[in-house]
Amino acid sequence: MIGMTVATLPTSRRSASPRRRAPQIIEATAMVFAERGFHGATTQDIADVLGIRQASLYYYFSSKEAALELVCLRGVEGFFETGKAIAARPESAQKRLSLLISSHLSPMLDRGNFVKVFLNERQHLPTESRRRIGRWSRGLERIFEQVIEEGVAAGEFRAGLDARLVTLAVLGMCNAASSWYLKENKGVPAIAAEFSNLVIDGLAIRPAKRRPSRR
Amino acid sequence: MIGMTVATLPTSRRSASPRRRAPQIIEATAMVFAERGFHGATTQDIADVLGIRQASLYYYFSSKEAALELVCLRGVEGFFETGKAIAARPESAQKRLSLLISSHLSPMLDRGNFVKVFLNERQHLPTESRRRIGRWSRGLERIFEQVIEEGVAAGEFRAGLDARLVTLAVLGMCNAASSWYLKENKGVPAIAAEFSNLVIDGLAIRPAKRRPSRR
DNA sequence: AATTCTATCTATCGACCTATAGAATAAGTC
DNA sequence: GACTTATTCTATAGGTCGATAGATAGAATT
Structure with a gap:
């Protein structure tokens, strides 16, 4: 623990990056939308694929439509x-x-x-x-x-x-x-x-x- | 009146055919489904096109899915x-x-x-x-x-x-x-x-x- | 150890939507 | 004019879904 400024090179952002699972969430979203269509798919469907709760998705996107936009982009x-x-x-x-x-x-x-x-x-x-x-x-x-x-x-x-x-x-x-x-x-x-x-x-x-x- | 079995041939179905508007209803349904997709469209949307009440549609089809089937056929x-x-x-x-x-x-x-x-x-x-x-x-x-x-x-x-x-x-x-x-x-x-x-x-x-x- | 950040959870609200039940009206028919 | 059938209406039950609020647990940072 001696003063080691080594890890501070990239501001030491070792694993503090927010939304690390974002790629996985968007992938699951794309899959569900592709399968059932936008209106046919529910946010619950997406959550099920990921094994999380429906409301937790809103940590990654602000609305279902915003998620569609991400996928389309x-x-x-x-x-x-x-x-x-x-x-x-x-x-x-x-x-x-x-x-x-x-x-x-x-x-x-x-x-x-x-x-x-x-x-x-x-x-x-x-x-x-x-x-x-x-x-x-x-x-x-x-x-x-x-x-x-x-x-x-x-x-x-x-x-x-x-x-x-x-x-x-x-x-x-x-x-x-x-x-x-x-x-x-x-x-x-x-x-x-x-x-x-x-x-x-x-x-x-x-x-x-x-x-x-x-x- | 006098025993006339004449009109009984087609039971005199002059204008008593049921569901005369059916073609019009299915046409409107197709239009709305084509425009918004099945899940994106509501039965209200269809009724609006026809100028009737949403519930009145169920005189012509038994469910939204049945309507989709008619259109697809x-x-x-x-x-x-x-x-x-x-x-x-x-x-x-x-x-x-x-x-x-x-x-x-x-x-x-x-x-x-x-x-x-x-x-x-x-x-x-x-x-x-x-x-x-x-x-x-x-x-x-x-x-x-x-x-x-x-x-x-x-x-x-x-x-x-x-x-x-x-x-x-x-x-x-x-x-x-x-x-x-x-x-x-x-x-x-x-x-x-x-x-x-x-x-x-x-x-x-x-x-x-x-x-x-x-x- | 205390603090902050990340990610997920529980709980729930309000809006919307399909479908049903039954009344009301319109259009013939006898 | 009474009756019958066809069509549309009102009212609403019942269910689902998107979204918000706030709590919590764990990890990282200080």
Whole structure:
């Protein structure tokens, strides 16, 4: 016990950090919201998962809606930034679209519940945070749309396609994965590869359709 | 008066049919469920839309869950049958898949709310009816899957593709339309055409550089 | 040892929501 | 006009849920 100022380096915040269980609480919340939906889930359900009392949750969030906002934020965070970074790369539109699809799918692995809650329950956020989160969402749509348009302009993609509709198709396809990727036994890379192939090349076999005479 | 057994044929049910407003009530229910979700909606909300008292709704359905079941049923009905009929046609897999996509999208027009509720809220049905409705759902998936596999077998579609994943992709893409088709200003035929093109041919331009390279 | 901080608990309030019971009204029907 | 059936109403029981207040136990700090 001689005057040792050693442990005072980071103000000796050895274990005094408040709300150490916060990550665990938010994880359980995401799970319950993903399973039952925001209004279908009760704070009691969340408490049960954690083995604590319902009222104890309010040490970690101020309201059920605030908890939803926390979950939704972790469900979108990163999507926009990594999307923007990919779109800015000096590669072909094909390659960038494939990367966009892949990066859009990968969060299913480690934060599937968060993504699912964001996709299905964000409508129940209080108006203000819903708007804020909606902006990020629309931003991501624009990134996809723009890469597709660049692909058309570069002669990589079919002329005359509706970039908006294609964007909605691709995002719909990817987002749907949040509802089945746990039941189906497919790895994220396999899904990303199949989806990319589908979007870039389609199902039909390559040989040109020069002559309509099929068979 | 005189022994006239004439009017007794349909018991003269001129206007004595019970629950004449039932279609209107179920329509309002679908709308409210689509907007706020099953648990987020109250029976009061539905009554407000109709301009009647909350308790009056129970003349038309026996419980809120029963109302959800009615809505969900109208949201799936027809999908499976028309899908099966299309799959059985003697046309190319390409053509049949296009028709499947188109017929899967068209109910958005006249029963969008029902479809939306089925897609988003069926999880909240009581176990039994959820199972029953789930069977129809899986049946439809199998129809898509099979047409795709037939396309591969016939040499129309790429060999080696994962028919299950492609099915999930196509259905995800189509189902997502239920959440945006009201906001976007696109007609169902335009959506169906764009989606079909995307799925069959992909985005990439058909490379004419298909050099047969002898052999 | 005394004090402060962290995390959880007990207890409960008020609001809201589904569903029931039975009365009241409206619309034919005899 | 009396009767019957269809529809909506009033009133409320009964239950659940989110949220607050205050107590408590343990750990860390001084």
